[in-house]
Amino acid sequence: MNKVGVKVTLVSGRTLMQGKTMEKGKTSQEYFEAVSYCEIDATTLKALGIEAGDPIQIETQLGTVVVRSKLNKNLTPGIAFIPCGPYFNALIGSYTGQTGMPIYKNIEATIFPAPEEKIPTIDEITGDK
Amino acid sequence: MNDEIVLKNGRVFDPMNGINGEIKDICISNGKIVEKVSGSAKEIDLKGSTVMPGGVDMHTHILGSKVNMARMMCPETNRHSPYLATKNTRGGVGGITPNSYVTGYLYSIMGYTTVVEPALPPEKALSSWEEIEDIPGLDIGLLPLFGNSMITFRYIKEGDVNGLAAYIAWILKSVGGLGVKVVNPGGTYAWAYGGNIRELDTPVPQWDITPRQIMHGLAEAVELLGLPHQMHLHPNNLGKVGNVETTIAQLEALKSVKGHKKGRSVVHLTHMAFDCLGMVEDGKPEWKYLASAGEEFAKYFNKNKHFTTDLGQITFGPVMTMTGDGPFQFSLYQLTGGKAKWANLPVEVELPGGAGIVPFNFVPTSPAHSLQWATPLEFALNVDDIWRCVMTTDHPNGGPFMKYPLVIAWLMSKKLRGEWIEKAHKLVQERSHLSEIEREYTLEEIAITTRAAPAKILGIERTKGHLGIGADADITVYGFDSEKLNLAANPEKIIKHFSQAKYTFKGGVQVAKKGVVGKHLHARVFSIHPRLDDGLSIRSEKEIADMIGKWYCHSYENYTVPARYREHLEIPTEIDSTSISA
Amino acid sequence: MSETRKTIENVPCTFCGCLCDDLIIEIEDGQIVKNTNGCAISKEKLLGCNENRLLQPLINGSPVSLDDAIQHVAEIIASSRRLLIYGLSSTENDAHREAYKIAELVRGVVDNTSSVCHGPTILGVQSSGEPNAMLAEVRNRSDLIIYWGSNPAAAHPRHIPRYIKKEGEYIKDPKEDREIWLVDIRRTTTARMVNKFIQINPASDLEVLLTLRALVRGHVLDVDEVGGLKIDQLKEMAEHMKSAKYGTLFFGLGLTQSRGSHRNIDAAIRLIQDLSAHTKWTMMPMRGHYNVAGANKTSTWMTGYPYAVDYARGYPRYQPGEYTAVDILANGEADALLNIASDPVAHFPIDAVEHIKKIPVINIDPKINMTSKLAEVNIPSAIAGIECDGAATRMDGLPIYLKKVIDPPEGILPDREILRMIYNSLMKVLKK
Known part of the structure; x- marks a missing residue:
């Protein structure tokens, strides 16, 4: 397999839309849209050979998820951002180092173009009972 | 009636009613002490037991953000003191800063029934009422802080004592307060910019008023209102070697305040242990020159009746220091070489510099700690009027309240003091007179200093601190016979019995028996609601609303503690302050 | 202006730790129609308070009466050996008190969302x-x-x-x-x-x-x-x-x-x-949830510790990394979850969520959230600070009284009352 990806430091955090749509309701389309993307910078976009908005697959040591790409001109190359929520959480582990707090920020990740992939729904991510 | 009880054959110490160790029956009905009860009253035979009014602690930090910060910051102080839940009581921890439930239970076990939290930041009062919901078995009073409030300063600056009195009245009503607390007047404000004020006439930054003016104005306002409890003062320059001098100067400055009742003290100096540090002759204000000023201060106390005091006795062992004196707490942190934990909690507008919290350990090997231990004892054993002198440890500053039995034993037993002087640093024998003092407090004197005196000073003596007709049936029964047991010679027995009352009755209900709390009783809160002249009230509310609108960032309308948190707990006393003109 | 229109001033916003208390809320026919001063999120929260609501208790997705739901909850809790109670930061303080009481009664673990924020x-x-x-x-x-x-x-x-x-x-x-x-x-x-x-x-x-x-x-x-x-x-x-x-x-x-x-x-x-x-x-x-500072505070005065509290021995013990929600779930230790006013399925790492799927979950929340979908029992509740009153703590420790500005939907109770009912029901089940 000749998958070519870009290594990034992946960060999660709050956004205004994530906050707004969370209050609206987590089953809303707006919430889905507010948490299922990944911001990357122009260089990364170019290296991946994709257009902003194309699906990308993100892999970490602990998980994989497909999200929509989004251009953020203010990002430094090498940093990528996903709003906090179920998509980001699919990429991290539960080890808390005896603190109770998993590491939600600064995760090593690789981004691949995923033109054929569909962005899963939140239900598909968190799964059923 | 079913809740009638008669306590028979106990030996009663009730100094307020002049009863000193007489065998006497006490009748209880409807939570009150009454003259007689019906034949169907429950009888409890207390032959061979000692009976006193329920204990009154007039200065103990048991709630509020600083206590919660201490609990949160130092889980290690509670980890090893589990307190199991039972069918009737809640669980918790009982270290230096017990959780709310256990705070109540531990007081009940010792026979205490009334306590005063002496540092309430008024704007945070809602939380305190929520906490009181969870402090069982006690009647509680709250003293809001006024000594560094910008609103106080404004009235002081304008020389408007009536306006200041109206502000005090508004706060007492809004938050359910019992009296006025002043901490390091002006000094904690200066701490908002990293400073402090140690002298009476040093101006407060940005305000051009002095601690003298602040203190004097507040004491005057308290007396104008006719509050039952005089101004409760933590002076400037706390914890500084030689500060007995500045403390006396502060008390002198308050002599000219006119009390609203003849013969009444106009200021209560709290935790004198921290306010009355002496200095060797030709010394400098550094720890190595520390000497006890207990006797010196007792001489001043005996001559000057315009103030009352409590000890803030230092006990050896781990403590949690917490005061509204932010700069003092920072200096204590620096004294540890920055090794200790240090928290600081500002309260917007009302305590700009903020209160500090530093866990600390008083050790007998330290000369300074040993002398600080000796000072309040030397004082207490030299005072001639115990009615003005109250036993406290300034919980949890000098030691947790669970150490009261030890302090009582020190006061009652020269033998025990001797043993501790041996354990303490030898400087105690050179720079204090403690080892020479023969005096031993009698049981009557203990009943005064732990019950009658604090009730009187707090102005709640109608129902508290005594066992006369009409008093609340708050009663402690200790399981020893004072005729048969020589307490002074057996200090370990003092500690044993005062640690664990045989019975504690609160409002006629038996809450504890030999160390076991059997009842989770809701707290009650005593507050004072001064009634003002309408004109003054209208003027003052408008001014306060303006200042809150300008200086705070939450609304005037949301300031007052809502009735739903208070009405089932509060017992307000209305006083007539309408003579103060607008 | 219709008679049913009214304006309430100085309303605290129950979104973030700022607890801004200067909202002007206009109400018409029992519904919020305008929020002046609130931020974009505040407006969404108050004006959209009826969106995405759950209006009836559910057991395994089927509507049931509140009494039946409470009874079922009591049975789940009574048969659990290591209950985790979690959430609390987006509800008012009185609800916290009831949650700790349940934890103490069944010797469970109680943690709030501060374990994954501050x-x-x-x-x-x-x-x-x-x-x-x-x-x-x-x-x-x-x-x-x-x-x-x-x-x-x-x-x-x-x-x-x-x-x-x-x-x-x-x-x-x-x-x-x-x-x-x-x-x-x-x-x-x-x-x-x-x-x-x-x-x-x-x-x-x-x-x-x-x-x-x-x-x-x-x-x-x-x-x-x-x-x-x-x-x-x-x-x-x-x-x-x-x-x-x-x-x-x-x-x-x-x-x-x-x-x-x-x-x-x-x-x-x-x-x-x-x-x-x-x-x-x-x-x-910068505290996130409007009452996460309050959750730490109530936990501290009632249990002695700010979060991560275990009552297994009949008294509170404290140990982050052991009794914190993510750990106790990821370790596979909790055998039932009582979730109040939070959404661990949306905010926990995926393997902690995997364990949530394996155990009975009781979810008390005004809205349908990610956790609702995995819950065996869902009980809808009133939104604190909108549909019921209470107290909360601003990020800097200031307590603020929350107002009730409109009625909750028919039959929907505040968290504190639901938890009280659970406690009472539990007492009966445990006596049997």
Whole structure:
């Protein structure tokens, strides 16, 4: 397999839309849209050979998820951002180092173009009972 | 009636009613002490037991953000003191800063029934009422802080004592307060910019008023209102070697305040242990020159009746220091070489510099700690009027309240003091007179200093601190016979019995028996609601609303503690302050 | 104006830790129609309070009566051996009291959402203390403000406009008299609102904080660069911080959720403490949920500890990393989950969520959330601060009374009442 990806430091955090749509309701389309993307910078976009908005697959040591790409001109190359929520959480582990707090920020990740992939729904991510 | 009880054959110490160790029956009905009860009253035979009014602690930090910060910051102080839940009581921890439930239970076990939290930041009062919901078995009073409030300063600056009195009245009503607390007047404000004020006439930054003016104005306002409890003062320059001098100067400055009742003290100096540090002759204000000023201060106390005091006795062992004196707490942190934990909690507008919290350990090997231990004892054993002198440890500053039995034993037993002087640093024998003092407090004197005196000073003596007709049936029964047991010679027995009352009755209900709390009783809160002249009230509310609108960032309308948190707990006393003109 | 229209002023907003209490809420026919002063999120929360609601209790997705749901909950809890009670930060304090009571009764574990937000801040405080700030004091006095690892423009939209860019008693012209810095690893929307954006390398917060501390103490460091910043720039920062009259550090999850976690906080605290020897410095965690500070506080006075409390032995014990929600789930330890006013399925790592799927979950929330979908029992509740009153704690410790401005939907009760019913029902089941 000749998958070519870009290594990034992946960060999660709050956004205004994530906050707004969370209050609206987590089953809303707006919430889905507010948490299922990944911001990357122009260089990364170019290296991946994709257009902003194309699906990308993100892999970490602990998980994989497909999200929509989004251009953020203010990002430094090498940093990528996903709003906090179920998509980001699919990429991290539960080890808390005896603190109770998993590491939600600064995760090593690789981004691949995923033109054929569909962005899963939140239900598909968190799964059923 | 079913809740009638008669306590028979106990030996009663009730100094307020002049009863000193007489065998006497006490009748209880409807939570009150009454003259007689019906034949169907429950009888409890207390032959061979000692009976006193329920204990009154007039200065103990048991709630509020600083206590919660201490609990949160130092889980290690509670980890090893589990307190199991039972069918009737809640669980918790009982270290230096017990959780709310256990705070109540531990007081009940010792026979205490009334306590005063002496540092309430008024704007945070809602939380305190929520906490009181969870402090069982006690009647509680709250003293809001006024000594560094910008609103106080404004009235002081304008020389408007009536306006200041109206502000005090508004706060007492809004938050359910019992009296006025002043901490390091002006000094904690200066701490908002990293400073402090140690002298009476040093101006407060940005305000051009002095601690003298602040203190004097507040004491005057308290007396104008006719509050039952005089101004409760933590002076400037706390914890500084030689500060007995500045403390006396502060008390002198308050002599000219006119009390609203003849013969009444106009200021209560709290935790004198921290306010009355002496200095060797030709010394400098550094720890190595520390000497006890207990006797010196007792001489001043005996001559000057315009103030009352409590000890803030230092006990050896781990403590949690917490005061509204932010700069003092920072200096204590620096004294540890920055090794200790240090928290600081500002309260917007009302305590700009903020209160500090530093866990600390008083050790007998330290000369300074040993002398600080000796000072309040030397004082207490030299005072001639115990009615003005109250036993406290300034919980949890000098030691947790669970150490009261030890302090009582020190006061009652020269033998025990001797043993501790041996354990303490030898400087105690050179720079204090403690080892020479023969005096031993009698049981009557203990009943005064732990019950009658604090009730009187707090102005709640109608129902508290005594066992006369009409008093609340708050009663402690200790399981020893004072005729048969020589307490002074057996200090370990003092500690044993005062640690664990045989019975504690609160409002006629038996809450504890030999160390076991059997009842989770809701707290009650005593507050004072001064009634003002309408004109003054209208003027003052408008001014306060303006200042809150300008200086705070939450609304005037949301300031007052809502009735739903208070009405089932509060017992307000209305006083007539309408003579103060607008 | 119709008779049913009314306006309520000074309403506290129950979204973030700012607890802004200046909302003007207009109500028509029992519904909120206008929110003046609220931020974009506040408007969504109040005007959209009826969206996505669950209006009836459910057991395995089927509607049931409240009594049946409570009975079922009591049975689940009674048959569990290690119940985890979690959430609490988005409800009012009286509900917390009932939750701890249940935890004590069944000897369960009770944790609040601070374990995944500012829990590490509390751990930092436990090693060093904390010179805190309070919001009106900052507004009245602070001439240098630093946001570190925090993005208030997204998470606390009115923090800067309401408390920082407003004039205060001694900061008459905030534009001139007050400087605002932002330290972060990426240029967030907050960067537009500050005087200086200082970008540091990801996960280098600890090094940068410790370097600043060394420089404040006057040490000479033999390095050119730390965390992406030139040493000269760091020196300048340290000097500037020392010469402020009243500095304030607001810090966010950028410190607690990244590498170093509580050590980052500890370093920040020690920096502020060291600065206190030179001038006035204070600090404040940017608390997210409107009552997460309250959850820590209620837990502290009632159990003795701020979060991560275990009653297995009949008295409270405290151990983050053991009795914290993520750990107890990821370890496979909890055998039932009572979730109140939070959404662990949306916010926990996937393997903690995997365990949630294996155990019976009781979810009490006004809205349908991710956790609702996996819950065996869902009980809808009234929204605190909108449909029922209560008390909450602002990020700086100020308690604020929350108002009830409209009635909840028919038959929907506040969290505290639902929990009381569960407790009472549980007492009956346990007696059998």
